[in-house]
Amino acid sequence: MTSAGTLSSFERRIAFALSIALAIIGFAMAAAAGKGVMAVHGAMALALGLFLVFRTGGALYDDAPGPERHDRYFDGPTRFGIVMTLVWAIVAMGVGVWVSALLYWPEGTTALPWTSFGRLRPVHTTGIIFGFGGNALIATSFYVLQRTARTRLADAISPWFVLIGFNLFCLWAVSGYLMGSTQSKEYAEAEWYADIWLVIVWVVYFTVYIRTLARRHEPHIYVANWYYMAFILIVAMLHIVNNLALPVRWNTADSFTIWAGVQDAMIQWWYGHNAVAFFLTSGFLGMLYYYLPVRSGRPIWSYRLSILSFWGIVFFYIWVGSHHLHYTALPYWVQTLGMTFSVMLLVPSWASAGNAIATLNGAWHKVRDDATLRFMFVAAVFYGLSTFEGSFLAIRPVNSLSHYTDWTVGHVHSGTLGWVAMIIFGAIYTMVPQLSGREAMAWPRAIEWHFWLAVGGTLVYVVAMWNAGITQGLMWRAYDENGALSYSFVQSVEAMAPYYLIRTIGGGMFLTGAIICALNCLATFRSAPYMAEPRDVPLKPQPAE
Numbered sequence: 196m197t198s199a200g201t202l203s204s205f206e207r208r209i210a211f212a213l214s215i216a217l218a219i220i221g222f223a224m225a226a227a228a229g230k231g232v233m234a235v236h237g238a239m240a241l242a243l244g245l246f247l248v249f250r251t252g253g254a255l256y257d258d259a260p261g262p263e264r265h266d267r268y269f270d271g272p273t274r275f276g277i278v279m280t281l282v283w284a285i286v287a288m289g290v291g292v293w294v295s296a297l298l299y300w301p302e303g304t305t306a307l308p309w310t311s312f313g314r315l316r317p318v319h320t321t322g323i324i325f326g327f328g329g330n331a332l333i334a335t336s337f338y339v340l341q342r343t344a345r346t347r348l349a350d351a352i353s354p355w356f357v358l359i360g361f362n363l364f365c366l367w368a369v370s371g372y373l374m375g376s377t378q379s380k381e382y383a384e385a386e387w388y389a390d391i392w393l394v395i396v397w398v399v400y401f402t403v404y405i406r407t408l409a410r411r412h413e414p415h416i417y418v419a420n421w422y423y424m425a426f427i428l429i430v431a432m433l434h435i436v437n438n439l440a441l442p443v444r445w446n447t448a449d450s451f452t453i454w455a456g457v458q459d460a461m462i463q464w465w466y467g468h469n470a471v472a473f474f475l476t477s478g479f480l481g482m483l484y485y486y487l488p489v490r491s492g493r494p495i496w497s498y499r500l501s502i503l504s505f506w507g508i509v510f511f512y513i514w515v516g517s518h519h520l521h522y523t524a525l526p527y528w529v530q531t532l533g534m535t536f537s538v539m540l541l542v543p544s545w546a547s548a549g550n551a552i553a554t555l556n557g558a559w560h561k562v563r564d565d566a567t568l569r570f571m572f573v574a575a576v577f578y579g580l581s582t583f584e585g586s587f588l589a590i591r592p593v594n595s596l597s598h599y600t601d602w603t604v605g606h607v608h609s610g611t612l613g614w615v616a617m618i619i620f621g622a623i624y625t626m627v628p629q630l631s632g633r634e635a636m637a638w639p640r641a642i643e644w645h646f647w648l649a650v651g652g653t654l655v656y657v658v659a660m661w662n663a664g665i666t667q668g669l670m671w672r673a674y675d676e677n678g679a680l681s682y683s684f685v686q687s688v689e690a691m692a693p694y695y696l697i698r699t700i701g702g703g704m705f706l707t708g709a710i711i712c713a714l715n716c717l718a719t720f721r722s723a724p725y726m727a728e729p730r731d732v733p734l735k736p737q738p739a740e
C-alpha cells in the first residue's frame with residue numbers, strides 16, 4: 196500500500212523506528228501477560244510490528260531519493276482507508292446478518308463459546324461503527340481536508356500511523372469480545388490498554404488535522420472541516436471520560452470503571468448518545484457537505500445555514516444522553532432536560548437535511564441518472580427521517596412504549612443503513628474513480644444494482660423492526676379484564692419470529708450490495724493506469740448565497 200517513493204529518507208527512518216517500537220510493545224505485552232486475552236493482543240501487535248519492520252526496513256537503504264511530490268495530494272492513506280472500510284463492511288455486516296439469523300434460529304448457536312450471540316453482537320456493533328464508519332471517516336477526512344485547504348497533509352507518517360493504529364484498535368476490540376473479554380459498556384467494550392492506545396492514535400489524528408489546516412492556501416476554512424474537527428475533538432473527550440478505569444493488574448485485560456451507580460449510567464449514555472452524534476453524525480455531515488456539492492456540481496444551498504446548524508447540533512446534542520435513561524433512578528429533571536434538548540435538536544438536524552436536499556434543486560436530472568448522487572440524496576432523506584424519529588422516541592411517554600423493544604433497533608438502522616452507510620457509499624463512488632485516474636467506476640451498472648439493493652434492504656429491515664417493536668410494546672402493556680397481563684413474555688418473543696426472518700432477508704440484501712461495491716472498487720483500482728494522477732474537481736468554497 197505505502198510506496199517508499201512518497202517518503203523522504205528522514206520519514207523512512209521514523210517509519211522504521213515506529214515499526215520497531217510497535218513490535219517491542221507487542222512483545223512486552225505478550226511477555227508480561229503470559230496467557231489470556233492480553234497475551235494474544237500482544238502477539239498481534241508483535242506480528243503487525245514485525246510485518247511493518249520488513250515493509251519499512253527494505254526502503255531504508257534504497258538510495259533513490261523519493262520523488263518530491265509536493266505538487267500533489269497525499270492519497271495513499273485514503274486509498275488504504277477505503278479498502279479497510281470495505282473489508283470491515285463485509286465482515287461486520289456479515290456478522291450482523293448472522294446474529295440476526297441467530298435471533299430467528301437460536302439453534303444455530305454451537306457449543307463453542309465464541310459463536311454465542313452475546314460475543315458476536317458487539318463484534319457487529321464495534322466492527323460496523325468503528326471499523327466501517329471510522330475508516331470511512333478518517334479516509335474521507337484526509338481527502339476533504341487536502342482539497343478544501345488546497346495543501347498536502349502536514350507529514351507523511353502521521354496519516355499512516357492514524358489508520359494503522361486505529362485498525363489495530365478495532366482488531367484488538369473485536370478479537371477480545373470473541374475471547375469473552377469486555378468492559379460491559381455499550382460501544383466502548385474494548386479493554387483499558389486498547390482505550391489508551393486509541394487516545395494516542397486520536398491525538399496524532401487531531402494534530403495532523405490542525406497542522407494541515409494551518410498550512411492551508413485557502414483563507415476560508417470550508418464548513419466540512421468544522422464538522423470533521425468536531426468529530427475528532429469531541430470523540431476524544433467522550434472516549435477518555437467514559438473509559439476512565441483502573442486495571443485490576445497491569446498485565447491482564449480486566450479493569451474496573453471509576454464511575455459507579457447512576458453516575459456510571461449517565462456517563463455511559465452521555466458517551467453513547469454522543470457517539471451517535473459525533474461519530475455517526477457530525478463527521479458524516481462533513482462528508483455530506485463536501486461530496487454532495489462536488490458530485491452534483493452545485494454550491495450548498497445556504498452556506499450560512501450550514502454553519503448555523505453546525506453550532507446548533509454541537510450545542511444541543513451534548514445534553515441529550517439522558518433520553519436513554521427515561522424511567523430510571525436518574526433524577527426526573529435530568530430526564531426532562533434530555534427530552535427537551537432532543538426535541539430542540541430536530542431544528543438544526545432538519546436544517547442540515549433540508550439544506551442538502553435544497554442543494555439538489557436544479558440538479559434533479561442528475562439525481563435521476565446518477566446512482567452515486569442518489570445514494571447521497573437518500574442519505575439526506577434518511578438523516579431527516581431518523582432524526583425526526585429520534586426526537587419523537589425521546590419524548591418520555593413515547594419512550595415508555597418503545598424502550599426495550601425492536602423499535603429502537605429499527606431507529607438505529609434507519610440512521611445507520613439509511614444515512615451513515617448511504618453517504619459512505621456515495622463518497623466512495625465519488626472518490627474511487629478519481630483516485631484511480633479514471634472517468635468512472637469500472638462497472639457503472641453495478642452501482643445501480645447496489646443502490647436498489649441498499650434502499651430495498653434498508654426499507655425491509657426498518658419496516659420489519661417498526662412492526663416488531665410496536666407489537667412487542669403493545670403486547671407487554673395489554674391487560675385482560677381482571678387486570679392481569681394478557682401475554683406472557685415468551686409469547687411476545689415467539690411473535691417476533693416472522694419479523695426476525697424478514698430483517699435477516701433485508702440485511703442480506705444490504706450485505707450483497709456492499710459486496711458488489713467492494714468488487715467494483717477492486718476492479719476500478721486494478722484497472723487504474725500505473726501511478727495514476729488523481730483527477731480532481733476543484734471545489735471552491737461558496738460564500739453565503
Ligand code: HEM
Nearest residue numbers: 288291292294295320323603604607611615616702705706
Ligand atoms: C447488513 C446489515 C445489518 C444487519 C443485518 C444488522 C443486524 C443487526 C442485529 C441483528 C443487531 C442486534 C439487534 C438486537 O440485539 O436485537 C444489530 C444491532 C446494531 N447494529 Fe446492525 N445490522 C446491519 C448494519 C448495521 C450498520 C451499517 C450499522 C452502523 C453503521 C449498524 C449498527 C448497529 C448498532 C449500533 C446496533 C446496536 C443497536 C442497539 O443496541 O439498540 N448495523 N444489528
Ligand code: HEM
Nearest residue numbers: 471475518519537540581582585586588589598607610611
Ligand atoms: C435528533 C436526533 C436523534 C435523537 C433525538 C435520537 C434519539 C434516540 C432515542 C430517544 C433513542 C432510544 C433510547 C432508548 O429508548 O433506549 C435512540 C437510540 C439510538 N439511536 Fe437515536 N436519535 C437521533 C438520531 C440518531 C441517528 C442519526 C442515529 C444513527 C446514525 C442514531 C442512532 C441511535 C442508536 C445507535 C441508538 C441505540 C442506542 C442503544 O440503546 O444501544 N440516532 N435515539
Ligand SMILES: [Cu+2]
Nearest residue numbers: 468516518519
Ligand atoms: Cu440518544
